[in-house]
Every structure is written in structure tokens, then in C-alpha cells.
Amino acid sequence: MSHSHTGSAGFDPVALAARYAAPIFLIVLVALFALAEPRFMHPLNLMNILRQVSIMGLIAIGMTFVILTAGIDLSVGSIVALTGLVAAYVAKGGLDDRFAIGAAEQAGNPVFLAILAALAVGALCGSIQGAAVTRLKVPPFVVTLGGLTAFRGLALIFSGGGPISGFSPNYVWWGQGRIEGVPVPVIVFVVVAVIAHIVLKTTRFGLHVYATGGNAAAAELNGVPVRRTTFLVYVIVGVLSGLASFLLSARLNSAEAVAGLQLELDVIAAVVIGGTSLFGGAGSIFGTVVGVLLIGVLRNGLVLMNVSSFVQQILIGVILVLAVAVDQRAALRGADR
Amino acid sequence: MTDVLQLTGISKHFGAIEALMGVDLAIAPGEVVGLMGDNGAGKSTLCRIIAGRFTPSTGTVRLDGKEMHFRRPSEAREAGIEMVHQDLALCDNLSAALNVFLGRELTMGVGPLRFLNKRAMQAKAAELFAELKSETRPGDLVKQMSGGQRQAVAIARTRLSEPRIVLLDEPTAAISVRQVAEVLDLIRRLKDAGIAVILISHRTPDVFAVCERVAVLRRGTKVADKPIAETSPEEVTGLITGAVESA
Numbered sequence: 001m002s003h004s005h006t007g008s009a010g011f012d013p014v015a016l017a018a019r020y021a022a023p024i025f026l027i028v029l030v031a032l033f034a035l036a037e038p039r040f041m042h043p044l045n046l047m048n049i050l051r052q053v054s055i056m057g058l059i060a061i062g063m064t065f066v067i068l069t070a071g072i073d074l075s076v077g078s079i080v081a082l083t084g085l086v087a088a089y090v091a092k093g094g095l096d097d098r099f100a101i102g103a104a105e106q107a108g109n110p111v112f113l114a115i116l117a118a119l120a121v122g123a124l125c126g127s128i129q130g131a132a133v134t135r136l137k138v139p140p141f142v143v144t145l146g147g148l149t150a151f152r153g154l155a156l157i158f159s160g161g162g163p164i165s166g167f168s169p170n171y172v173w174w175g176q177g178r179i180e181g182v183p184v185p186v187i188v189f190v191v192v193a194v195i196a197h198i199v200l201k202t203t204r205f206g207l208h209v210y211a212t213g214g215n216a217a218a219a220e221l222n223g224v225p226v227r228r229t230t231f232l233v234y235v236i237v238g239v240l241s242g243l244a245s246f247l248l249s250a251r252l253n254s255a256e257a258v259a260g261l262q263l264e265l266d267v268i269a270a271v272v273i274g275g276t277s278l279f280g281g282a283g284s285i286f287g288t289v290v291g292v293l294l295i296g297v298l299r300n301g302l303v304l305m306n307v308s309s310f311v312q313q314i315l316i317g318v319i320l321v322l323a324v325a326v327d328q329r330a331a332l333r334g335a336d337r
Numbered sequence: 338m339t340d341v342l343q344l345t346g347i348s349k350h351f352g353a354i355e356a357l358m359g360v361d362l363a364i365a366p367g368e369v370v371g372l373m374g375d376n377g378a379g380k381s382t383l384c385r386i387i388a389g390r391f392t393p394s395t396g397t398v399r400l401d402g403k404e405m406h407f408r409r410p411s412e413a414r415e416a417g418i419e420m421v422h423q424d425l426a427l428c429d430n431l432s433a434a435l436n437v438f439l440g441r442e443l444t445m446g447v448g449p450l451r452f453l454n455k456r457a458m459q460a461k462a463a464e465l466f467a468e469l470k471s472e473t474r475p476g477d478l479v480k481q482m483s484g485g486q487r488q489a490v491a492i493a494r495t496r497l498s499e500p501r502i503v504l505l506d507e508p509t510a511a512i513s514v515r516q517v518a519e520v521l522d523l524i525r526r527l528k529d530a531g532i533a534v535i536l537i538s539h540r541t542p543d544v545f546a547v548c549e550r551v552a553v554l555r556r557g558t559k560v561a562d563k564p565i566a567e568t569s570p571e572e573v574t575g576l577i578t579g580a581v582e583s584a
Contacts, residue, residue: 019361210430210431219428222441
């Protein structure tokens with residue numbers, strides 16, 4: 001993994017521990033579950049964890065871009081609801097036979113059109129919010145809180161309240177299919193993560209994302225297109241939410257307006273646990289992947305050990321706060337110098 | 338030697354407030370001019386006009402005798418006017434090399450597939466720091482640097498192009514005594530390279546240490562413009578406060 005944007009630091013044990021806290025914790029957690037529950041390390045179970053986290057992970061990748069610019073997107077769960085319905089609608093060619101299984105093969109549109117529609121609507125949602133942040137100067141928290149309720153409302157109106165289900169096998173393959181035993185959503189997640197990593201660490205746009213989060217005023221004075229960069233990160237998270245939502249609808253063979261409820265909380269938790277600073281300017285895709293895996297492993301392991309899902313919620317909450325405490329500490333040390 | 342920059346009758350008002358009234362200023366290549374004045378005297382406004390962040394209400398800016406009308410800082414920069422901001426405009430989370438190249442990154446690749454050429458940027462930044470005789474290492478995070486090293490990064494940035502004029506806004510305001518000496522050395526290197534430097538400062542000792550000439554602004558007008566050799570810190574202080582009317 002390359003930390004090339006953030007350069008080589010001197011030896012600082014606290015900073016080093018803070019940087020690798022999440023991967024270390026992930027390894028410890030996997031080891032603990034492996035010892036406590038033999039079924040945990042079974043390849044089928046491990047693949048299961050990957051499949052479970054891949055959809056949330058795609059959105060977390062987009063969220064990483066946003067949080068790196070010191071922004072936030074609370075609307076991703078609602079974008080998931082809306083874009084999933086759009087994909088389903090396009091695949092079905094309308095709402096006439098919304099429940100009829102296999103009907104899409106006669107009346108509907110090809111799957112790639114459904115994917116394109118989900119991505120386009122996700123991009124549109126992101127553009128609206130990106131424009132509100134950069135042009136109207138409304139804080140991202142407020143803009144996307146508005147998006148959270150508005151896009152959910154749109155999804156409810158669009159669907160009339162009910163689900164759209166029963167897609168063609170080609171559609172469902174994207175959520176349930178496997179290539180060489182690996183679930184398709186996992187492959188999509190890995191491909192997107194690799195591309196996102198390359199974009200952040202080796203391109204001008206990636207550098208500008210870090211610069212915008214590090215010091216937007218300074219970046220602007222040096223000719224960095226801060227406004228365009230900020231706008232684009234909201235488009236990216238919108239598009240990835242659309243992609244994740246399409247995969248989710250394919251996996252469930254159904255799309256509905258209540259999909260993705262409170263998904264933003266998991267996504268933000270994963271990014272922050274992965275070490276991306278809420279103050280912007282520091283973090284990585286690698287960290288986010290670790291954060292996503294951490295949440296997935298924790299959920300899966302606790303379920304295998306028959307621990308109540310309420311306890312899971314408590315644990316994830318505690319880990320989230322601890323992760324930010326570590327981040328806060330690192331930020332304070334930075335300010336000391 | 339002909340002047341590289343010539344300001345004639347520069348005035349700037351913001352609504353009813355007259356920030357500058359008919360200021361003339363000229364500077365030759367390799368000349369270091371101190372621009373002094375109390376808070377609100379118009380130093381920053383004048384600099385922002387030179388650097389293209391403000392347009393003057395009246396008056397002309399000439400670069401090499403040619404009248405310029407900058408509409409934005411990037412235009413001034415292209416014409417060879419670089420500014421080092423008071424807060425240095427650095428991104429603490431990036432390395433020294435990336436800060437030097439921020440907004441003017443070197444890339445490689447084909448067509449739309451372009452990637453940052455970090456190796457080239459590191460090498461060029463190292464070269465610039467060496468020229469400035471600064472110990473700054475291009476790979477180090479700016480967050481971890483001393484005030485003097487941060488200044489070196491901000492000044493190295495001005496050397497990326499072939500600047501004619503470098504404006505320095507209070508470069509010694511917030512750093513230690515030892516670091517002030519470092520910064521003054523950096524200014525001498527710019528001068529040696531034939532670059533005209535305008536040093537905005539509150540600190541009389543710095544101006545007397547490094548400048549050949551000092552211009553004093555008071556409430557929007559230039560009250561003095563004379564060689565350092567013909568004035569004294571006492572007179573300059575009097576000019577800034579108004580105890581000495583003009584000189």
C-alpha cells in the first residue's frame with residue numbers, strides 16, 4: 001500500500017499505531033473468532049462475509065472521496081432506494097407487471113440499460129448535492145440531510161410504496177451469480193476499490209481531493225479547482241451508490257423504497273474506522289476496505305457465536321467512537337508542531 | 338536599469354472606503370523593496386492589485402513598460418508575478434514537493450490517461466531547495482516542518498516558473514529569530530537570481546537587513562520612498578505612525 005501523498009514521516013510510535021490500528025484490530029478479531037468458532041474460517045463463510053460487505057463497501061469507497069474533502073454524504077441510503085427502483089423500473093419496462101416473475105424477459109429492457117439508468121440517476125442526485133455545496137455554499141451535512149429525506153420521498157412516490165420484484169436471470173446474476181466461485185458483487189467491489197485507489201494516489205484529481213481536504217483556501221490560491229473537485233466527489237459517491245443499489249436489487253431480486261434505510265451510518269462508520277479523518281485530507285481506500293471488512297467480520301462472527309444483534313450495534317458504536325478518538329489524537333499532535 | 342514593475346496613480350476604493358489614493362511605485366530587476374505601514378495602511382491592498390486579486394479603481398500597472406490588466410491571480414502568475422501569502426497557502430497534509438507543485442503538477446502518460454510524475458516533482462523540488470540552500474527535504478510532510486522550512490516551501494514554489502517579481506506578505510511575522518535569518522537568506526537568493534522582491538513587513542530590522550529601498554504607506558498614500566542608506570529605523574517608524582509627516 002502506498003502512502004505517497006502523505007510522504008514519509010519520522011518515526012512516531014503513536015502515529016504509527018494510529019495508522020495501523022484498524023488492520024491490527026481486524027487481524028486480532030479474525031484470530032479471536034477463528035479460535036472461538038471453527039465454522040468462522042470455513043471458506044464458504046469467508047466468502048459470505050465478502051459478499052455481505054461488498055455492496056456497503058462500494059458506497060464506502062465513494063464516501064471516502066467525500067470525507068477526504070472534509071465533506072459528508074448522509075443521503076447515500078436514500079440514493080440507494082431511488083436508484084434501485086429506477087434500475088428495476090427500466091429492467092421491467094414499467095410498473096405494469098411489477099411482481100410478475102420472468103415478465104421482464106418479454107417486456108423489459110436489457111440489463112445494461114438498467115445499470116446505466118441507476119448510475120445516471122445516482123450521478124444526478126450527486127450533482128444536485130454537489131452543486132448545492134459548491135454554489136449555494138450550504139454545508140454538506142445540511143445539503144445531504146436534505147437529500148436523505150428528499151430522495152427517500154422521491155423513491156416512495158416513484159414506487160407507490162410497494163416493491164418491484166422478479167427480474168430476468170441476466171439481471172439477478174449480478175447479485176447472485178459467481179465467477180470461479182467468487183460472488184459477482186465481490187468482484188465488482190474489488191475492481192472498483194483498485195481503480196479508486198489508483199485514482200486517489202496517482203492522479204491529479206486524487207491529489208486535488210487531498211489538497212481540498214487539507215486546506216481548501218490554500219489549494220484555491222494555488223490554482224487547484226477546489227469547486228470542481230468538491231462537486232465531483234459528490235457525483236462519485238452518487239454513482240457508486242447507484243451501482244451498489246443495482247447489485248442489491250439483483251441480489252434480493254427486488255427493489256423497494258425502504259431499501260438502504262440507515263445505510264449511511266454503516267458506511268460512514270466503516271470509512272471512519274478505516275482511519276479516514278473527518279477533518280479531511282487524510283485517509284485511504286485501503287483503510288476503508290479494512291473498515292468495511294471489520295464491520296463485516298464483527299457482524300458475521302457475533303452471529304455465528306449467537307450474540308444478539310443488539311450487542312453488535314453497541315460494539316460497532318463503541319469501535320466507531322474509539323476510531324475517532326485515535327484520529328482526534330493524531331490531529332492534535334499534528335497541530336502541536 | 339529599467340524598471341520591471343511600474344505602478345502609476347493607483348487608487349482603490351471599496352464603497353466609501355479609500356484604501357489607496359494615487360500610489361506610485363517602481364521596482365528594478367534584482368531590487369528588494371520594503372513596503373511598510375500600519376495595519377489598514379493599504380499594503381495588502383496594493384499587493385493584491387499587483388498579484389491580480391484586485392483590479393485598481395484608477396491607475397495603471399506596467400510590467401516591462403507594458404500596461405497590464407489582470408483579472409485573476411493566475412494571469413498575474415503567468416506574467417511572472419508570484420506571491421507568497423502571509424499564511425503561506427500550504428497544505429499541511431501533503432509533502433513539500435507536492436506543495437511546491439500544487440496546481441501545476443507534472444504528469445506523464447498518454448491522452449486522457451495521465452498520472453502524477455512524483456519522481457520528477459521530487460527531483461525538481463530537491464533542486465529548488467538546494468538552490469535556496471534550504472535543508473527542506475522534498476518528501477517530508479509540511480505539517481512536520483519548522484516555520485523557516487515552510488517559508489522555503491512557499492518560496493520554492495515561486496521559482497517553478499521564471500518569475501520577474503516575488504511579493505512576500507509578512508514572511509517573518511510568526512517565526513523564531515533563527516528562522517527569520519533563514520528567510521532573509523532566502524530573499525537574498527531571489528535577489529541574486531535577478532528577481533525583484535517586494536517585502537511587506539511590520540518589522541523594521543528585517544527591512545533594514547535585506548532591502549535597498551523602503552516605501553511607507555499611511556492611510557492609503559505613499560508618504561516616503563527612499564534608499565535604506567538615507568533613512569533610519571527611527572524615521573521609518575515615525576513615518577508609519579505619522580510622527581514624521583513625510584520624507
